[in-house]
Amino acid sequence: MTGIARGVAENAARRNALVLATAQAVVGSAGPIAISIGGLAGFWLLAADKSFATLPVTGYNLGVALGAIPAAALMRAIGRRHGFVAGSLITATGALCAALALFQQSFWLFALALVMVGTGGSFTQQYRFAAADGAPRTYQPRAIAIVLAGGIFAAVIGPQAVRFTDGLFFPVEFAGAFFALAVLGLIGAAVLSFLRVPPVSSENHVDDAIPPRPLAAIVRQPRFLVGLLCGVGTYATMSFVMTGAPLAMVGCGLSRDVSVLGIQWHVLAMFGPSFFTGRLIARFGKTRIVATGMLLLAASAAVSLAGLAIWNFWLGLVLLGLGWNFGFIGATAMVAETYRPSERNKTQGLHDMVLFGCVAAASLLSGRIYVAAGWETMNFVVFPVVATCLAALALQAIRGRRVAAEG
Template identity: 60%
Template sequence: MTAAAIAEAGREARRTALILAASQAIIGSAAPIAISVGGLAGHYLLGSDKSLATAPITGFNVGVALGALPAAAIIRRLGQRDGFMTGTIVTALGGLIATLALFQASFWLFAFGLLVIGIGGAFVQQFRFAAADNAPSEFKARAISFVLAGGIVTAILGPQIVIFTRELFAPVMFAGSFASILVLAAVGAAVLSLLRIPAKAAGKADITDSDARPLSEIVSRPRFVAALFCAVGSYALMSFVMTGAPLAMVGCGLSTDDATLGISWHVMAMFAPSFFTGSLIYRFGAERIVATGLVLLIGCAVVALSGLALWQFWTALILLGLGWNFGFIGATAMVADSYRPSEKGKVQGFHDFVLFGSVAFASLMSGAVYNAWGWEMLNWIIFPVTVLCFMALGVLKMTRARPTGA
């Protein structure tokens, strides 16, 4: 390949990452809308027993998990651009169902609406892999990080939409917030239409996979196992603590706006470092960045357990977001290096199915643990999980000298 061709490929990779980052910012805003008020809306829709208040958020996470394999298959079949646009239709449908459920005061229909929004979110989760798949090797980690940087806009846009639209259809609270998801999906589809990914990169030329290894062989390799373990640990802990945080804040006498802004700061912390996380991975290695993320998660627990003031909630949520960023992006970079181009669809789908299935379970357990043992227990659980993740990284380091280790 000539120098001019290499330069052109680099420019095209950056353009693709920019479009995907913008799409992440717009369509991805459905996630903080669902998460920041899903539990509160569920709380209001339930009767005297509030133990299932976070079930709608669990529905969202279950949707992401259930949608992971079908989303990968649809994207593989239709190509990345058309597959992603299909995802925007699913997201809009979920927003419509959730809105109608609030008007009908139907808790379980509302939970189903968030499940459908989550299925749409499974397509959004593929944006980071698409950026890596269409980037030169030296730009892969930065492409992933650049796409996730679109979450900075998500951190601002999602919660602000909630604040300005939650009473739009008063006295039906939050209906306006979920109706706005239809608008976000439409704008996101318009942005995605600008993608110009070659057919081969889009997946259409990968149907014959003569060099593809069996999935069981790929997912049993130490590098993939450690990456999946750390991705699940980082993301599940983040979901576990974040899901219970708004309930804990309101339960301590803080306002709904305080809880919503706390989630906003948290989501900002999740994505703001993305401008340089990829460069840090390129310089120091993915494993070290993952380890840094685990240390930040421990810091979240320490701050959260120190008291119940507003600043302690917000600081803990910020550390939680930073820990997720380093842990999850680092683990994603490890996964992206563990498969061949012909293997990407099945590996990415399997990875996200396991990942978001675990996240869904964590969000469901969050409500149950919070109701049974309180906010403190949500944070104590961080310690053993991070220890297990450190052990997975340690095993990877020990096996690296073996020819079959990575």
């Protein structure tokens, strides 16, 4: 690829990433809203067994997991732009259903509504892959990071929507936040109508004449498996701790407002570093950045175990968010280099189905373990997960050096 052609491709990819980042800011607020109040709303709706309070958050994550492959298939059939618009409308519809469930005080309808919101979220999760489409390979980590940087605004918009609509429909709790989310979904659909996915650059499709490989052949690659393991380990651990954090804060006597602000700081930490994570990956490599993310997750657990003051919760959540950013963006970039453009839809769909299936299970276990064993036990779980991922990264690095030496 010539310098001029590379510049054109980067400009197109940058514009594309900015559109997706804007959509991430508004539609992506569904995640902070669902996570910050989903468990609290479940606690409010349940009269008996409170250990299922986080089930609505699980429903959200389950929707993301179940929608991953259908979302990829739909976008393969109708294109990224129309698929993403459809996903935003699904989010808006699910939010309206959630508000209705709260008015009817129906726990199960509320949980099902969050499944629908999560299904819309499965489209949002593929913004990062769409940002890499057509971008020169060296620009892909930065394009992914730009999109995730939109989450900084989602981190503010989501929790603030919860705070400003609090008590709006008293005595019905939390309904105002979901009406606000429905509006945000419609705004996101309008933004995404400007999306123009650039053609895949020649740098990235030099092997297009080669027939796509079977999915099993792609999945068997050690690089793919390590990337998937670290992505799952990072995201599931983050979801496990984050989902239980609001319950733990309120359970320790802190206010609901403190818990919502804690999640806001957490989500800001998740997406704030995205402005420079791509550059860090380019300079230090994906493996080192993912390993740094894992160490930050361990530091988060250590801070949370040190006490139950506000600063323990908030600093622990900030470190948890930073660890997620480094670990997840690095792992996503690792996976993105293991498949060809012709293989991207099926690979991305499978990747997100496995990833968010594990995240859904983690969020369900969060409430169960919090009620049964407490906040400290939840944080102790982080350490074996981190150790497993670090061991996989070390083995992959050793294998890479050995292959390079033999070559």
